[in-house]
Amino acid sequence: MTASATEWPDSILDAVDAAFAALTGEFSPLSLDLDELGLAPGDDTDLPAGVITLPALRTWLLTHPRAYAARDAVWAELIRRARLDGPAWVVAATAMAMPALRRYAGQLRTGWSGDTHDLDAEIITGFLTALRDRVDLVRPAPYAALCKAAWRAGYELRRRNGAEAIPVENVERLTGPRTPKFPYGHPDLLVRRAVELGIIDPADEQAYIDLRLGRRAVEPIAARLGLEVDTLRRRVDRIDTRIAEALDSGLLSAAASPRTRNKLHREAQRRRKIRASRAGASPATGRGSSAAA
Numbered sequence: 273m274t275a276s277a278t279e280w281p282d283s284i285l286d287a288v289d290a291a292f293a294a295l296t297g298e299f300s301p302l303s304l305d306l307d308e309l310g311l312a313p314g315d316d317t318d319l320p321a322g323v324i325t326l327p328a329l330r331t332w333l334l335t336h337p338r339a340y341a342a343r344d345a346v347w348a349e350l351i352r353r354a355r356l357d358g359p360a361w362v363v364a365a366t367a368m369a370m371p372a373l374r375r376y377a378g379q380l381r382t383g384w385s386g387d388t389h390d391l392d393a394e395i396i397t398g399f400l401t402a403l404r405d406r407v408d409l410v411r412p413a414p415y416a417a418l419c420k421a422a423w424r425a426g427y428e429l430r431r432r433n434g435a436e437a438i439p440v441e442n443v444e445r446l447t448g449p450r451t452p453k454f455p456y457g458h459p460d461l462l463v464r465r466a467v468e469l470g471i472i473d474p475a476d477e478q479a480y481i482d483l484r485l486g487r488r489a490v491e492p493i494a495a496r497l498g499l500e501v502d503t504l505r506r507r508v509d510r511i512d513t514r515i516a517e518a519l520d521s522g523l524l525s526a527a528a529s530p531r532t533r534n535k536l537h538r539e540a541q542r543r544r545k546i547r548a549s550r551a552g553a554s555p556a557t558g559r560g561s562s563a564a565a
Contacts (some may be wrong), residue, residue, distance in 0.1 A: 284392050285374055292326075292367030294359055299323045300362050309345040330368050340413075349414040354403050355491045365403055366396065372419050373399060380426045386433055393428055398425020405489045413562075459485055462515070462524050469528060470540035471514045476507060483508055 281287045295302050303325045311319065319342045320332065333343055345564040350368060353361040366373075377392050384391055402421035407414050464479060466472045474479060479497060482488040483504075518524045523532070 284396050288366050291363045296327050327365055343415055348409050351414055352491055355489050356495055373422055376423050393423045394429040395426040398422045411555050465524050466515055470536040471518050472511055482512055
């Protein structure tokens with residue numbers, strides 16, 4: 273789409289709507305095949321069949337607010353596409369939630385003394401952060417989680433705007449204990465030591481950091497590694513267990529004996545052999561595996 277600076281809306285909410293109109297107003301507008309959502313025959317039987325454009329789907333969802341199974345299935349697919357299929361689907365997912373986002377913006381503007389565009393931008397930022405990484409598709413009601421994140425971001429901006437600032441030169445006059453912000457320690461160093469000891473395989477280090485420390489979404493990481501989403505989830509869960517056991521035994525905070533290092537090395541070799549044999553038996557298929565998950 274093309275637009276000059278004078279034509280582009282000042283409000284980010286209006287800008288999303290304008291981009292969505294361009295994406296859905298062409299000869300091949302963005303659409304979903306509702307037959308591929310995996311709904312059971314008895315779930316929300318009023319849901320249209322076949323391919324439907326996103327504007328029409330948004331209208332259907334708005335007029336069927338109690339079609340919970342359909343809404344969950346639609347939004348799980350929208351989130352997957354936003355994470356895996358590029359910026360157009362990020363815009364599309366945001367626009368599909370625009371009725372709720374505009375409602376939140378209107379509510380939060382009451383009593384707001386700042387620039388309304390700043391509040392709108394914070395709401396969108398909260399939504400996009402959850403869309404990109406925070407919402408777990410294994411949990412129910414992904415749309416509700418997205419909306420909650422958007423509302424919370426706007427609310428937190430209002431709260432910060434009303435907080436009293438403390439001048440830097442007066443900070444030493446504060447009394448009482450000061451609790452440091454999270455994280456208190458350095459979990460990245462524990463992860464590095466776990467890799468050195470063989471508790472975490474080197475090939476899993478970055479994925480584990482992204483998922484557990486960075487709280488990133490699992491779908492793009494699994495696609496990048498060529499793994500099924502459930503496979504990566506199970507792999508990370510097993511790493512959690514090994515790290516918990518190592519922490520409980522003091523292995524990550526004390527010196528490891530040669531005998532312990534050899535044992536961990538043998539276990540790591542066994543995991544790599546099992547993984548290699550499974551990969552040879554059933555190679556991952558990328559996008560299809562993510563959809564199946």
